[in-house]
Amino acid sequence: MRRRRIYEGKGKVLFEGPEPGTVVQYFKDDATAFNNKKTGTITGKGVLNNRISEFIMSRLNDIGVPTHFMRRLNMREQLVREVEILPIEVVVRNVAAGSFAKRFGLEEGGRLPRSIIEYYYKSDELDDPLITEEHITAMGWAATQDLDEVMQMSLRVNDFLQGLFIGCGLTLVDFKLEFGRLWEDEEMRLVLADEISPDSCRLWDVESGERMDKDRFRRDMGGVEEAYQEVARRLGVLPEAGPLDLKGPKTVQ
Structure with missing residues (x-):
């Protein structure tokens, strides 16, 4: 069709x-x-x-x-x-890995003291730069109350996913979320959008530490x-x- x-x-x-x-x-x-x-x-x-x-x-x-x-x-x-997709990528981190570990000189695999939420501006041309709440509100990409809602939803999703994946023998290292504005009857609400998959999550086998996500493609690991x-x-x-x-x-x- x-x-x-x-x-x-x-x-x-x-x-x-x-x-x-x-x-x-x-x-x-x-x-x-x-x-x-x-x-x-x-x-x-x-x-x-x-x-x-x-x-x-x-x-x-x-x-x-x-x-x-x-x-x-x-x-x-x-x-x-x-x-209407917000031009922001929300990354939730539970374990030091990838760019986060490199940025702070940490060994990959160390569990963080608590889950950390980071924001990135969606732009391949600019390499998705790390941004702050101040940048987001000043540029008009989202309001403060929107970010409060995004953070609450992100932490709730993190709690759910950690439980889901640990039940499958997988550690949820970190993952990316996107949110969008849904307009219904002239009212707006924020909803989770895009996808949640091994493309957007780092997943490591609990026992072996084997990577079960797109890092295998990024790092030419095969399989x-x-x-x-x-x-x-x-x-x-x-x-x-x-x-x-x-x-x-x-x-x-």
């Missing part, structure tokens, strides 16, 4: 939804790292991320965390509410597809037929 393409990002394509205020989110196999400086393909990633994100977003909806997710449509697509499949298997959402390919719909401009 032919659909109007609204936007194409690094890992997903957004198409016009079947009803006003809805969007179809198509998950690609494309992989990027270092703000699009490294690119590649992870076979079946789109199918697995679709299933994993569906599973997590559905359960967040169940516990009262508002999200844009409505339902999965097929192997690679899900129906979501149309939102990327297998790591994503293992996360899906532990969550109980690995597609019965495996990560089959599904061609995207034809688009019209």
